[in-house]
Amino acid sequence: MALETAKGTKDYSPEEKIVRNEVVGKLVSIFERYGFSPLDTPVLERYDVLSSKYAGGAEILKETFKLKDQGGRELGLRYDLTVPMCRYIAMNPTTKMPFKRYQIGEIFRDGPVKLGRMRQFTQVDVDVVGSKNMLADAECVNIAQTFFKDMKLDVVIEVNNRKVLDGVLDAIGVSSDKSTDVILAIDKLKKVSVKEIEKELATKGVKGKLVDELLKIFNAKGSNSDKIKKLRKIVKSDSGIEGLDEVEELFGFTKGKNVVFSVSLARGLAYYTGTVFEVFMEKGDFKSSLAAGGRYDKMIGNFIGNREVPAVGISFGLEPIGVVMKPDAVRKTVTQLYVIPIKALKEAQKICEKLRSEGLNVDIDLNDRGVSKNLDYASSYDIPYVLFVGKRELAEKKVKLRDMKTGKEKLIGLEEVSTNVS
Amino acid sequence: MALETAKGTKDYSPEEKIVRNEVVGKLVSIFERYGFSPLDTPVLERYDVLSSKYAGGAEILKETFKLKDQGGRELGLRYDLTVPMCRYIAMNPTTKMPFKRYQIGEIFRDGPVKLGRMRQFTQVDVDVVGSKNMLADAECVNIAQTFFKDMKLDVVIEVNNRKVLDGVLDAIGVSSDKSTDVILAIDKLKKVSVKEIEKELATKGVKGKLVDELLKIFNAKGSNSDKIKKLRKIVKSDSGIEGLDEVEELFGFTKGKNVVFSVSLARGLAYYTGTVFEVFMEKGDFKSSLAAGGRYDKMIGNFIGNREVPAVGISFGLEPIGVVMKPDAVRKTVTQLYVIPIKALKEAQKICEKLRSEGLNVDIDLNDRGVSKNLDYASSYDIPYVLFVGKRELAEKKVKLRDMKTGKEKLIGLEEVSTNVS
Helix, strand or coil: CCCCCCCCCCCECHHHHHHHHHHHHHHHHHHHHCCCEECECCCEEEHHHHCCCCCCCHHHHHCCCEEECCCCCEEEECCCCHHHHHHHHHHCCCCCCCEEEEEEEEEECCCCCECCECCEEEEEEEEEECCCCHHHHHHHHHHHHHHHHHCCCCEEEEEEEHHHHHHHHHHHCCCHHHHHHHHHHHCCCCCCCHHHHHHHHHHCCCCCHHHHHHHHHHCCCCCHHHHHHHHHHHCCCHHHHHHHHHHHHHHHCCCCCCEEECCCCCCCCCCCCCEEEEEEECCCCCCCCCEEEEECCCHHHHHHCCCCCCEEEEEEEHHHHHHHCCCCCCCCCCCCEEEEEECCHHHHHHHHHHHHHCCCCEEECCCCCCHHHHHHHHHHCCCCEEEEEEHHHHHCCEEEEEECCCCCEEEEEHHHHHHHHC | CCCCCCCCCCCECHHHHHHHHHHHHHHHHHHHHCCCEECECCCEEEHHHHCCCCCCCHHHHHCCCEEECCCCCEEEECCCCHHHHHHHHHHCCCCCCCEEEEEEEEEECCCCCECCECCEEEEEEEEEECCCCHHHHHHHHHHHHHHHHHCCCCEEEEEEEHHHHHHHHHHHCCCHHHHHHHHHHHCCCCCCCHHHHHHHHHHCCCCCHHHHHHHHHHCCCCCHHHHHHHHHHHCCCHHHHHHHHHHHHHHHCCCCCCEEECCCCCCCCCCCCCEEEEEEECCCCCCCCCEEEEECCCHHHHHHCCCCCCEEEEEEEHHHHHHHCCCCCCCCCCCCEEEEEECCHHHHHHHHHHHHHCCCCEEECCCCCCHHHHHHHHHHCCCCEEEEEEHHHHCCCEEEEEECCCCCEEEEEHHHHHHHHC
16 A cells, blocks of 8 residues: 555645645734634535536536445535535525625645646635625725735736726627637736737637737726726727726725736636736746636526625635745744753743743653754754753753754743743 | 535534634644644545555444545545544654644544534544653643633543553453453443443453442542552552553643543543543533543554554544533634724725724625614624714714624724724
């Protein structure tokens, strides 16, 4: 038997898990500051819920892990957190709206495994269900802005509106049967060259002046309000104008020059109905999005089948955030102090208990090892301070504290340990 | 299609999830104070790992959810967190010992569903791997003591040692082929009457004077050290004496009169080799254990097949803790303040942003509702304070704060909100 992880899954070592917990902790604290509450749904769902007509769709079902319980019931591992949330709302019809929930959970997709694409991964979702107000959309944007600022990451939060995009295509004369193809081509603007986009559009029958106009609109420079003004001259459909009103309203609730109106932002998923947003690194080679979301006013209503339930949300990608994050953005060790008893285990243990009751994270040598092995151990777990507890020093109520970074040691009073370490 | 959860699984509503997060948060904070670090392993494991000879055993395999990935590989949903930890240690042979890890994760067992027994549930495990020192065992006990004190629950932490139990049986003349049966019968002392135990022992051929002696030993009163002294007169085998030495050493590292030497504590599982402990409510009708664990010095070594790896750990049951916990032990809402704009949405949003940047959890009306509907909403989500933001009051830099519990309202300055709410 090979002692291995299942294909497409991985362990998180303490070092990795501490970092991940810190990132998730920051997100949770911001979600809660914005008035969102946690929800938890099971990993196992009934297969007929996952395969429902308005759920994730045929493509995602191909990648769904399917299994049966002892009673022969068909089950699946959830492939997102949105379908379970829809089911929860359907099962709890008295839920007060707006329902502001966040959920952090494991997601499973039995697809091809490559760098950054696992079969089990963690999704971090925050959604407002039951409000059409653009302030809800703005809260998603502002949460992202707060989080990335907190992480000391310089990002650009691109914002667009599907209705505006449709309005633009309509205005320059792209027929509605081609609009989906055009949107999908446009969505690649960040990743491939303009030439390639032109080529792809040409195969869809969109070329010449149309393409020039499109690119002119998408490449327009200026402030968000400049861009809105320019588009007001082009977009004429009712829906397009509504979209521009929404964008303007949304920008009224956000601030900071890194929230940018990006008319070419499309996002692949079909279910978005209004605002879409996506967060990228401002500079550097990392082009994948760090967070993304948008407004989906039809999906939940369709899914539960009996009423209109507008919704907007954003999802954070722990994997890409892990790739770009600054090494010093979060703590990497939870243990603050490692105690080495010098023939004084009982006394050292009592000191540990006291420091712990003061809120310090304290480990102690359990294996009666020599000093150098103990220092190795503390250093291998990146513990910043070591405390030597010896009988001679204790007689004078003193202990020796070593700063593992500098190697400096000093004799201090027992009551001084806490303040010297934290 | 029925929009339902899969059999044996449940959702955690925000109210339930907030409470659960608080309990887990307390546990994590205590684990980290004792120098434990988090580990995370996947929900999906290779089936051959789960079904390995030294893993959970045949009984547990019958309840293991089994599935295949697209490549036809046999997988299973993990049924505990111990086997994945063993696999992790086997795959990471340079892990520095002792390895002190905690893990919180979903566990799956496809067994009969009844009250308090689900097919998906959360396990909270903390283990010291790689130390034989009784201080490691004591840390598990002390963690439990700290946690339940923090939760304001009066519990008894019963401690025993398998070697002592074997030593007692040996001393009174129970033949070793009967000792497992006797231990299993004894384990029921808490749940069934002495009569029933006597009956069960009789069918195993253990009766008369033997049973009387057993019950005399198990019912002996006195302090922990009294009991140890009494047993030193009875137990004669080397292993039994070693067990008593261990118990004595362990009690030297613990304190408080709720840590009790309970010679009849056996615990069903076969893999324990020394210390066992189990936490019960001191009074009341709730007889299930709230936390339990023990020392298992052989299991990991057997599992990974090449070296001796002693270990001790304790597992906390979130479900039983949820049943007995005091209603006021943890917070039940994360949102502290709900803002109702009176025709002043923009201004109210700015105030929200400021309060959030001060660390307050703030929600705001997103649906432009009237005052009474808004108060209903705040009250349905148990939000303790409501802030009315109106233009007239704002002109004097004032806002109106309502305490939802008392219904009292007062006009305060903008800069006073934070201190009035938190």
